[in-house]
Amino acid sequence: MFIRFVEARIRMKDISKLEQIYTDLIMPVLEETKGCIFAGLLKNLDKPKEYISLTIWDKQESAEKYIASGKYDQNVDQVRLLFEESSEWKIQLSEDNMVEYTPVASNPVVKSYPVEEDEKPLSEKVASERTYLRIISHKVREGAQEEFTEIYNSEILPELVSVEGCKYAFLVDNSGNDGEMLSLSIWDSQEHIARYEEDGRFDSFLDKLSHTLGDLYQWKMALSDSSSTKTITSQDIGIDKYTLVTGKKFQR
Numbered sequence: 001m002f003i004r005f006v007e008a009r010i011r012m013k014d015i016s017k018l019e020q021i022y023t024d025l026i027m028p029v030l031e032e033t034k035g036c037i038f039a040g041l042l043k044n045l046d047k048p049k050e051y052i053s054l055t056i057w058d059k060q061e062s063a064e065k066y067i068a069s070g071k072y073d074q075n076v077d078q079v080r081l082l083f084e085e086s087s088e089w090k091i092q093l094s095e096d097n098m099v100e101y102t103p104v105a106s107n108p109v110v111k112s113y114p115v116e117e118d119e120k121p122l123s124e125k126v127a128s129e130r131t132y133l134r135i136i137s138h139k140v141r142e143g144a145q146e147e148f149t150e151i152y153n154s155e156i157l158p159e160l161v162s163v164e165g166c167k168y169a170f171l172v173d174n175s176g177n178d179g180e181m182l183s184l185s186i187w188d189s190q191e192h193i194a195r196y197e198e199d200g201r202f203d204s205f206l207d208k209l210s211h212t213l214g215d216l217y218q219w220k221m222a223l224s225d226s227s228s229t230k231t232i233t234s235q236d237i238g239i240d241k242y243t244l245v246t247g248k249k250f251q252r
Helices: 014-030 060-068 071-083 119-126 145-160 190-198 201-212 215-224
Strands: 004-008 036-044 050-057 089-093 099-103 109-114 132-139 168-176 180-188 238-249
Touching: 004 060, 004 145, 014 036, 014 050, 014 071, 014 238, 036 060, 036 119, 050 060, 050 119, 050 238, 060 071, 060 109, 071 089, 071 190, 119 168, 119 180, 119 238, 145 168, 145 180, 145 201, 180 190, 190 201
Parallel strands: none
Antiparallel strands: 004 050, 004 109, 036 050, 036 238, 089 099, 132 180, 132 238, 168 180
């Protein structure tokens, strides 16, 4: 199985347009694309301008053929005018040697991962009417990925899927990108996620993994024990939560 996230920031006034275009124009194209099993639009719960298009594919080659066919670019063009303008500017000389400042076009961020999971239960769980997706990004120290995976699969995953409201969970190995390992879980409601985060179980899971995480994370944890200063590092644990706006599992 292969999953793709296409992330973009949308102007607040155009959010309803995005949802309509995705449902009416983009999703039908993906449904007709060979190998695409599921497509859904998700909204970030903490950052209301941020959306992701999640697609689930039978294999990486199918996603690559979709991109090569030009359909991906066509779908992006359908919503490009809704993207929030980039804060970057390009400086260049005009034909009469005058300095010009032009905004850099805002492009979506694409992240894709091979996943060693059966696509059927994942696509069915994420396509259900009430779905919330929680993504945790861990930066694992070099050489500790195997130990991290073993602890997650044997000690954390069985407990996590038994938590009330958790419908499905799996691990994505993205260790080729700065040692990143992603924990993805699908939930019935935002309230279930909040209870899980507040009752101490998430912290206990993190404690089991903490010794496998990067040196900067270890340093930050040691510093937090002796200082009230808040420190941000490139190895901080990232937590993003999304709600499914619209989605569909395609019959194959």
